[in-house]
Amino acid sequence: MRGPTKTTELFLIMRNQYLNAEHPFAQYVRILGKGKSSSRSLSLDEARDAMAMIVAGEVEPVQLGAFLMLLRVKEESPEELAGFVMAAKIAIEKRRDEALKNAGLPAIAVDLDWSSYAGKRKHYPWFLLAVKLLCQHGVRIFMHGASGHTSNRLYTEAVLPSLDLAACQSWAEASAAIANNNFAYLPVRELEPMLDDMIQLRSLLGLRSPVHTLTRLLNPTQAPAVMQAIFHPAYRESHQRAALLLGYANSCVIKGEGGEIERNPDGTCLAKRVVSGEPVDEDWPMIFDQRHSPEELLSDDVMLRVWHGEQAHEYGEMAIIGTVALTLRTLALSDTPENAMIMATSLWQQRHDTPAKALIARL
Known part of the structure; x- marks a missing residue:
């Protein structure tokens, strides 16, 4: 029997070298997991390159799980957040532009980006009535x-239809909804499926991952103002600094009720803002001295009755007014928190007057 030819030997050598070669993504797992003394955070460029590989599907599942959990333990830096968002935005914008072009539609122009990833558990999603009120007055809001991904929570996408707010399933639908009613919600699975896949790993890994954080900074329509909320107070600083790195001229991040963009009237509120490209911290006092009890059951009908003036809800109405006031400040439509509260109260009280006066003048 003849032995292996030189060609066969060369092939076997090359195959073994390939099988033993380090995967390109391994370097990023190693940077995060090399131990107490040797591990470090990713630079902005490294984070951007790592996320670009992830959204392109170039990472093995075991690598992705290790990467996300190492970040979860360490907690992501502002540079990592900004780098992740930069890569994700490139993928999102490619899908968005292609979808709008195929539908023969122009770019979507909005005034405010609003993220909603947490879901509500203790209180109603009153922020949705704040959004409805703002849109009624001409503020164009894109929500994603x-x-x-987490049990026992009421999610925005399920509530929107009962409030007559558009839950869209494509960029074309979102474009029409903004044009007709100043509002559109698009799930992240339509923005970039890989981001949604990572969010849904929550039940498999048992923990939320950094994806829940970075999605709040996506601003898929390049809105001039960005509203964000976090659940853990320490993340306010990271989001503010990441917004600066991303070049967002005007943004606001708060510890929102349940992690959603909703001011809790039972506590003080620190708004960490970016105003014309500069960091600004703003303290808002508590509205109520005593805490309100959580709701026993969340029903859309209660929110509708409050909107139509058929039912009073002390906590809910002040949550709406407080959230509107924060938004007015972010949109530079009020010069102080006090004036923003007065203006927001007036808007709420006059919500059924017609026609509604536009808050934002358009050329």
């Missing part, structure tokens, strides 16, 4: 979010 995810649902179903």
